[in-house]
Amino acid sequence: MSGVLDRGTLTAGGLLGLVIVLLPLSALGVVPLPALPIYGVNLLGQIMCFALLAMSVDLMWGGAGVLSLGHGLFFAFGGYLCAMHLLRTAFAETHVLPDFLLFMGHGGFPSWWSLFDSPATTALAILALPALLAFAFGYVSFRSRVNGVYFSIITQALTYTAMLLMFRNDTGFGGNNGMTGFRSVAGLPAGSLPAAVLLATLSGCAVLVVLLGGRLLLASRFGRLLTAIRDDEPRLRFLGYDTLWLKLAAWCLSACIAAVAGALYVPQVGIINPSLLDPALSLEIAVWVAIGGRGGLCGAILGAALINGAKFWLAGAAPTLWPFVLSLLVLAVVLLLPNGLLDLRNRSRAWMTDLSRGPLPRLRAP
């Protein structure tokens, strides 16, 4: 168990636990904390969703050495499914059709949208459909032994294709304007403080569950098999393991986590449009994981929180600086901390010993 609960995990888990408990308690007024700023709660919730997303990528990348540059696809898939449910509940209240349907000349929702009336079927769809898509795509790719950078490129292409598809108005999901106009989230008015607290708490719970569950999984024999795939996949195959199924299982689970992240994210930002399918976002997820540190899931959380926190802050303070800051961070990590920020402690110890030894014997003045 010591492998599962290392220092990073305990710290992250403790902080998450604190947030999960304190947020609802202070919102209910049980704990007298200073009034919660809705903006801050909302921001925290969004960052949690990004942390989930980063962990889903890390599970595949750090775990099995398979880098996806297209996880925005599953994130957006979950988001769209959730948005459909939110639009149906909004319609039940107001009986006003969303604009995008009116513009397209529809008299009502397509009949199959009624499947999304119930939160239960929506949740089921969010867990199952993106995983199904991942299965179909993964089966074809892994079976033909598409590996490494080729696999990454195909994931990116797939996401881009999905973006082009969703940009079309005819596809039926709002085209480039996307879907918005949510009225309520689980009975709470959308955009209100209680809704923000609920969503942020739920997101926090999801991060905690995925962190602990994921680390247990990685420490299990399944996780060791994933490590073996990362180190030497042919060797594992010649030991009699059909690696296709191992990779597929991890891949579908990863897609599922990304979809849940998307489903929690969309009600917090109040809109979904094809920009989530932009390849740039999917690339950025890999950057969060690389900066935080691969393989242990804690690094993914750290990277996602740090980068997105800095992004939100700089977006207000100095928006033009952001690309430069991000690029410098990436360069610094690649050059100085190839294993990410989580490795800083070990690395800095090595630097200190190097420094104390001194690089070269110095010349002294006589």
Place this chain on the structure above:
Amino acid sequence: MIAVAVTDVTVAFGRFVALDGLSLSIEYGQVHGLIGPNGAGKTTLLDVLTGKSRARSGRVTLDGGTDLAGLSEVERALAGIGRKFQRPSVFEALTVFDNLDLALRLHRRSLLREIMVRRAAKHAAIERVLETVGLAAQRHSPAGTLSHGQKQWLEIGMVLMQEPKVLLLDEPVAGMTDTETEHTAALVRSLRGPERSIVVVEHDMDFVEQVADRVTVLHEGRALFEGSMADARRDPQVIEVYIGR
């Protein structure tokens, strides 16, 4: 008894013929050496046996019955063909113990049940192999920290965990020191058993002479000579194409 029968097998890559109508039988209870100059088809033969390459024509059968042509790499491994690669291939991030843990299959039919097996269930078998290959002291070290020779032994140990009927060793002593080579020779000899046949591909002829009961000299995809190593060294054709005067 014949473990693997190779009958009239041809393998070609484009216009290059790697194996040219090769026939060969590999018997239980023996260590069979495969030698020959570079490009003679030694590794290609191992590739055909393990399913990494496909034969253009000919048959390969295991135990006189199972035709291997229809089986995938994974199915062949499960049917009892184990292979140590030329380049040591171990899982570097995992410990020596975990490398062996993954190599041991208790449920060959079900991946799910294999994953669920308790660690303790494999313990005794792993300890036995750790002793056999002499890595008991390194059991908790990551495989990546082992020396080249130790990695070779670990990989042999991993293949042993599969309890293979046919054990294929591709250059087991390449890059080893003399002491390591001796240790490996003793290990290979100790692995010989009535239920197992061992094939060794190696350039080190003294090593082959020490371990092999029988050798086949391959040349341009054909068997040039078959017999004992001592006879091979005297055979004029073998001297001509391989050993040199």
